[in-house]
Amino acid sequence: MKQIAVVSGKGGTGKTTLSGSLSFLFKNHVMADCDVDAPNLHLLMEPKLKETHEYYGGKKAEIEGHRCTSCGICMNTCRFSAIIPGTPYRVDPYACEGCNACVLTCPEEAITLKESKSGDYFLSKAGELPLSHALLTPGEETSGGLIAEVRKLALKVAEQEEHDYVVIDGAPGIGCAASSSITGVNYVVIVAEPTISGMHDLQRIVETTRHFMRKFGIVINKFDLNTVKTDEIANWCNKEKIEILGNIPFDPEVRNSAIRAEPVVKNKNSAAAKAIKEIYYRLLDLI
Amino acid sequence: MKIAVVSGKGGTGKTTVATNLAWVTAAKKPVQLLDADVEEPNSHLFFHVKYTGETDVEILLPRVNKEKCILCGECAKVCQFGAISVFSTGVLVFDNLCHGCGACKIACPTKAIYELKKQIGVVKTGIIHEKLTFGTGLLNIGEPSGVRIIRELKKYIDETKTVIIDAPPGTSCPVVETLRGMDYALMVTEATPFGLHDLRLAVEVVKEMDIPMGIVINRASDDYTEIEEYASSKNIPILEKIPFDRDIATAYSRGSLFVELKKEWFERFEKLYEKIAGVIA
Numbered sequence: 001m002k003q004i005a006v007v008s009g010k011g012g013t014g015k016t017t018l019s020g021s022l023s024f025l026f027k028n029h030v031m032a033d034c035d036v037d038a039p040n041l042h043l044l045m046e047p048k049l050k051e052t053h054e055y056y057g058g059k060k061a062e063i064e065g066h067r068c069t070s071c072g073i074c075m076n077t078c079r080f081s082a083i084i085p086g087t088p089y090r091v092d093p094y095a096c097e098g099c100n101a102c103v104l105t106c107p108e109e110a111i112t113l114k115e116s117k118s119g120d121y122f123l124s125k126a127g128e129l130p131l132s133h134a135l136l137t138p139g140e141e142t143s144g145g146l147i148a149e150v151r152k153l154a155l156k157v158a159e160q161e162e163h164d165y166v167v168i169d170g171a172p173g174i175g176c177a178a179s180s181s182i183t184g185v186n187y188v189v190i191v192a193e194p195t196i197s198g199m200h201d202l203q204r205i206v207e208t209t210r211h212f213m214r215k216f217g218i219v220i221n222k223f224d225l226n227t228v229k230t231d232e233i234a235n236w237c238n239k240e241k242i243e244i245l246g247n248i249p250f251d252p253e254v255r256n257s258a259i260r261a262e263p264v265v266k267n268k269n270s271a272a273a274k275a276i277k278e279i280y281y282r283l284l285d286l287i
Numbered sequence: 288m289k290i291a292v293v294s295g296k297g298g299t300g301k302t303t304v305a306t307n308l309a310w311v312t313a314a315k316k317p318v319q320l321l322d323a324d325v326e327e328p329n330s331h332l333f334f335h336v337k338y339t340g341e342t343d344v345e346i347l348l349p350r351v352n353k354e355k356c357i358l359c360g361e362c363a364k365v366c367q368f369g370a371i372s373v374f375s376t377g378v379l380v381f382d383n384l385c386h387g388c389g390a391c392k393i394a395c396p397t398k399a400i401y402e403l404k405k406q407i408g409v410v411k412t413g414i415i416h417e418k419l420t421f422g423t424g425l426l427n428i429g430e431p432s433g434v435r436i437i438r439e440l441k442k443y444i445d446e447t448k449t450v451i452i453d454a455p456p457g458t459s460c461p462v463v464e465t466l467r468g469m470d471y472a473l474m475v476t477e478a479t480p481f482g483l484h485d486l487r488l489a490v491e492v493v494k495e496m497d498i499p500m501g502i503v504i505n506r507a508s509d510d511y512t513e514i515e516e517y518a519s520s521k522n523i524p525i526l527e528k529i530p531f532d533r534d535i536a537t538a539y540s541r542g543s544l545f546v547e548l549k550k551e552w553f554e555r556f557e558k559l560y561e562k563i564a565g566v567i568a
Contacts, residue, residue: 010327011456012298016481037457038296038485059367079347079388081438094463099388100367113367138492141432141460172297172456173326176431196542197302197329204327207428225533226540255531258479259511 001158002287003185007170007178007209009201011038013193014221017254018276019169020044021265023129025280029165031126032154033133034147034181036119041169043261047124047131053153055134057118057145059098061091067110074102074111094139121149123157130157144176151180165287174208182209187287188216189245189279194229202233206242216242217286219279223247245286246279248272288567289450291469293493295485297327297456299477300505300529303539305453306333307546308473311556313419317448320415321440323465324455325408325424325433332542336421338413344424344439346387347402351378355399362391362400383429408436412443420445437464449560458488466493470567472500474523478511478531486514490521499566503559506531527559 006019020041023031033041061082063074068088075083082095083102091102093116103111121134132154134146154166168185171177182188188209192202202218209216218237223230230247237244253270257263265273292305302324309320322330349362349371356378363371363378370384371391382405392400408426415421422443424436433455441464444450452469455461466472472493476486486502493500502518507528518525529535538545546552 010298010329011296037459038488040296040481040484043480043484077389077393094460094467097386097388098367099386099390100365101388101390101393104365104390104393136459138458138488139460139463139495141434143459144431174428175326175426175433178326179429179431193540195540196332197327198540200329200332201327204428211429222536225536229540250533250536252531255479255506258481261480 001164001166002187003166003168004187004189004283004287005168005170005182005185006189006191007181007205008172008191009174009205010197011172013191013198014248015172015191016040016169017221017264018189018191018219019167020263021273021276022167022280024263024265025277026165026167028163029167030130030132030154030158030163032150032166032168033131034150034168035171036134036136036143036146036150037171037177039133039135042124042131042133044263045126045129045131047126049122049124051123053121053149054117055119055121055146055149056115057140058116059113060093060096060116061098061102061111062114063089063091064110067108069108071107073105073107077101077105119146121146121153123153130161132157143171144180147171147177147180174204178205178208179212182212182214185214187283188214189283190216190218191221192218192233193221194223194226194233196229199229199233199236206240217245218242219245219248221248222250225250245282246275248275288471288564289444289452289469290471290473290563291452291454291466292473292475293454293462293466293489294456294475295458295489299475299482301456301475302329302453303505303545304473304475304503305451306330307544307556308560309419309451310544311546311553312449312451312560313416317418319420319422319445319448319450321443321450321452322423323437323440323452325426325436325461326455328423328425330453331421331423333544334415334421336413336415338411340412342410342439343406344408344410344436345404345406346435347389348382348385348387348405349380349391349400350403351380352399352401353377355397357397359396361394361396365390365394383431408433410436410439410443420448433461434464437461458492463492463496466496466498469498471563472498473563474500474502475505476502476514477506478504478508478514480513483513483517486517490523501526501563501566504528526562527555
């Protein structure tokens with residue numbers, strides 16, 4: 001069984017457009033939506049919910065008001081500005097990282113760490129296709145751990161039901177969430193866009209992918225929007241010996257199919273669909 | 288006045304709105320544009336920034352003095368992030384898991400733990416023109432969280448100016464950190480079911496933080512009106528609609544501000560600012 005992750009240094013480059021279409025093209029696979037912060041893949045699939053799991057990613061400090069003497073030691077200890085002074089002192093749950101330092105220093109033993117729910121993860125079925133996905137509680141930060149759960153669940157199903165592939169719609173960015181989407185996968189597809197920021201974002205995600213020593217190739221989305229920038233990306237890839245898996249044109253059909261909430265490859269005659277199909281065949285060769 | 292430009296997700300046009308709004312507003316009054324999207328800051332690409340300051344953002348990592356350490360294991364026991372393991376031969380610190388909280392140092396009974404600074408990113412400040420100043424943060428590759436960079440960047444906020452912050456995408460911790468203390472959240476969304484889905488999540492966070500908000504619909508078109516329906520059901524005003532337009536997309540790809548394409552757009556962004564200012568005042 002092989003794991004393929006679709007990522008981009010940044011959101012909005014067409015990651016879900018591509019992975020939604022791959023979910024339609026691949027056979028005998030499991031999908032995992034690792035953008036737990038703003039998951040969208042399920043919108044393309046009308047999945048039926050099969051399992052829900054609660055995710056407890058970390059802890060938060062809690063101050064027992066009647067024991068607090070407002071001495072301020074906890075506030076001075078906390079390095080995350082998570083303690084709000086007052087009578088009694090309070091914890092800002094958004095800033096608290098559950099590190100334990102305030103608990104250790106409180107002379108009145110008024111502070112404890114409590115398990116905190118950071119989100120839910122789900123197994124759904126879209127027709128025959130298993131989809132593992134999640135939703136982070138807004139404002140939470142432990143998305144790397146939740147992504148790990150989404151991937152574990154996808155792998156479990158893939159093993160149990162003997163699927164050939166796990167296709168991962170990765171998280172945007174280059175931080176913890178993006179890293180968690182690509183660790184240990186067999187192949188990373190990086191989606192880039194030919195814009196002044198696209199080049200900058202691409203270089204950062206390539207560096208991140210190399211940091212995790214994964215094999216990867218690049219797809220340029222909306223390549224005809226700015227051919228100067230597309231050439232720049234192509235030249236850079238050539239110099240860095242990075243394979244370009246394909247170019248997807250700027251095609252209004254992409255947006256139309258998004259409004260209909262269906263993968264763009266469903267409309268086989270669209271220019272974007274044709275390009276994505278070629279990318280799919282290239283991917284099959286490579287993995 | 289401090290305005291955060293927020294979107295549930297990347298790629299909806301947050302940077303487009305933040306940069307164009309800052310440019311238009313700075314034609315009349317002093318503006319400070321801050322890019323808090325520290326994983327992928329892009330706002331600077333639309334301007335010639337003359338940088339005047341750069342500060343390293345650091346965390347403190349624990350190190351163990353072997354002569355004082357009695358291998359009691361207290362440090363590993365209190366660490367909530369699994370960043371310390373104690374073996375019979377010594378103590379191992381996993382730097383990438385460490386949050387730099389200092390709990391291990393507090394717990395150590397023999398004071399064997401000391402701390403070293405590690406740089407996790409930078410904050411840079413500069414000038415675009417006389418009335419438009421700029422600040423941006425950049426997280427190092429391989430570092431897990433940009434929250435501390437955002438916190439450092441926000442220390443540069445100049446309350447005497449109109450502050451426009453380009454927020455990170457999503458609805459998680461870095462966005463909350465950006466929104467804290469803001470007077471207004473300008474929500475940027477696109478007219479698709481994806482946009483609506485992400486907008487709902489972002490609205491939830493902003494509501495909970497009790498910050499007034501308004502919506503700009505990017506890539507708007509008449510064939511998808513669900514955003515308008517949602518906004519009116521939640522009593523959130525729609526302040527502007529930017530059409531789905533190849534010229535605008537091309538201007539972005541070149542690193543140009545689209546308010547410079549047509550006078551009409553410049554004026555519409557002036558009105559956008561006035562609408563926001565009207566709410567706050």
